[in-house]
Amino acid sequence: MKSIKVFAPATVANVACGFDVIGLALDNPGDEIEMSLSDTPGIKILGINGADLPLEPSKNVCGVALQALMQKYEDKNVGFEMTITKNIQPGSGIGSSAASAAGAVVAANILLGEPFAKEKLVRFAMEGERLASGSAHADNVAPAILGGFTLVRSYTPVDIVALPTPPNLxxxxxxxxxxxxxxxxxxxxxxxxxxxxxxxxxxxxxxxxxxxxxxxxxxxxxxxxxxxxxxxxxxxxxxxxxxxxxxxxxxxxxxxxxxxxxxxxxxxxxxxxxxxxxxxxxxxxxxxxxxxxxxxxxxxxxxxxxxxx
Known part of the structure; x- marks a missing residue:
């Protein structure tokens, strides 16, 4: 597989009483990321639709999350090119940065043949959150990647628990x-x-x-x-x-x-x-x-x- 397009959902973090530990994923709205493998090592953001955000990978949550993934991937000669469509407004409180970071690492993982478990992807996406807010919290990126409700039992080490979703909620x-x-x-x-x-x-x-x-x-x-x-x-x-x-x-x-x-x-x-x-x-x-x-x-x-x- 050489290219992929993914939908990365908005999320609700804290869910009232669960500050920094409980989150849930929404079916809409969500960001879209188109990503392709490149023969040129490194990360290239070709464009961002819907928001004025940096194209430089080290200043973009997608780029930083991918950099964290690539540090753990054996083949250092692989590269990625991507276009981001922001349907979640930055600063909205429904996980704008988390959606982009989560979408980027999930898309890259699929293109690479899924070498990383979803729990690992959460850790990579958390680095995007660190860039966005100064804190590598997981209560948005965990439900964005895993779906449903999630609980962060611990940050040191990171321990994510998937929670059930009652019907009709x-x-x-x-x-x-x-x-x-x-x-x-x-x-x-x-x-x-x-x-x-x-x-x-x-x-x-x-x-x-x-x-x-x-x-x-x-x-x-x-x-x-x-x-x-x-x-x-x-x-x-x-x-x-x-x-x-x-x-x-x-x-x-x-x-x-x-x-x-x-x-x-x-x-x-x-x-x-x-x-x-x-x-x-x-x-x-x-x-x-x-x-x-x-x-x-x-x-x-x-x-x-x-x-x-």
């Missing part, structure tokens, strides 16, 4: 057209946490995982509470609390800030409810004078997908 995401950089959103976080808040957060994380395994939607809904990060970051998002209240009144299980924001996600138990929630999001944001996009999506169970080869 849908996601509604609103993306206000304002930018919240991940690096900036991390800077405002408190460095110390009260014990009572930590205990409540641990309980919610454990209950969320239990709810996913038991297909217990009520337990999932009760667990979607972040008492540590959301109270600080929510001030960056217009009408955040009003939005959450009205979406839950409309039937959503619950939700919270997607990644570092400004996107906000809500989980529902059917497509019908997810679209009702989308209408509520429109109603809340329409009077604010802030441009926004709303996405309604099932959970992506497979991660990065091959479009053509």
């Amino acid at each position: 849908w996601v509604t995401v609103i993306h206000p057209q304002i930018e919240v950089k991940t690096s900036d959103a991390r800077e405002i976080l408190k460095q110390k946490v009260l014990m009572k808040d930590a205990i409540k957060q641990w309980g919610n994380v454990a209950a969320l995982v239990a709810g996913l395994y038991r297909n217990d939607y009520a337990l999932i809904g009760r667990s979607l509470e972040d008492v540590i990060v959301e109270p600080v970051r929510s001030i960056l998002i217009p009408a955040f609390h009003d939005l959450k209240i009205k979406c839950k009144e409309a039937g959503a299980l619950g939700g919270g800030i997607s990644g570092s924001g400004p996107s906000v996600f809500m989980l529902s138990t059917s497509e019908e409810t997810a679209r009702i929630v989308a209408n509520v999001m429109h109603e809340v944001y329409a009077p604010l004078g802030v441009d926004f996009k709303v996405h309604v999506s099932p959970i992506n169970q497979s991660g990065v997908k091959v479009i053509s080869q």
Whole structure:
């Protein structure tokens, strides 16, 4: 195989209570990457559609992730050429950099005959996240590559656990057209946490995982509470609390800030409810004078997908 085109999904990181450890993949939107093997060693980014991002590999998350992969690949004479189409806006909070990094390493791995397991690909893609935000976190790249819900049990060493996805679970995401950089959103976080808040957060994380395994939607809904990060970051998002209240009144299980924001996600138990929630999001944001996009999506169970080869 000499060339391939892949779809790399958007993701929701943190999933309310699971800061830096829980994430899920969406079926839409997603980036597209066209990649070819080259006889010339190295990485060449031919073009980027949809965003003004660097073509220099060492300054692009795709290039950095591929460089990490190539450091572990035996044949140093192989090269890659690629074109990136960004359908996930940078700074959106739904894993823009993660999608590109994940798509690049999955595409390259397939072209090379799949020498690396998916868990290894997660580690390579994390280097792209390090470039984008200053932190090599995995809660976006893991679900982008593995699909479904994922849990990062440990970062030293990296240990990723795939979690089950209950049937009929849908996601509604609103993306206000304002930018919240991940690096900036991390800077405002408190460095110390009260014990009572930590205990409540641990309980919610454990209950969320239990709810996913038991297909217990009520337990999932009760667990979607972040008492540590959301109270600080929510001030960056217009009408955040009003939005959450009205979406839950409309039937959503619950939700919270997607990644570092400004996107906000809500989980529902059917497509019908997810679209009702989308209408509520429109109603809340329409009077604010802030441009926004709303996405309604099932959970992506497979991660990065091959479009053509």
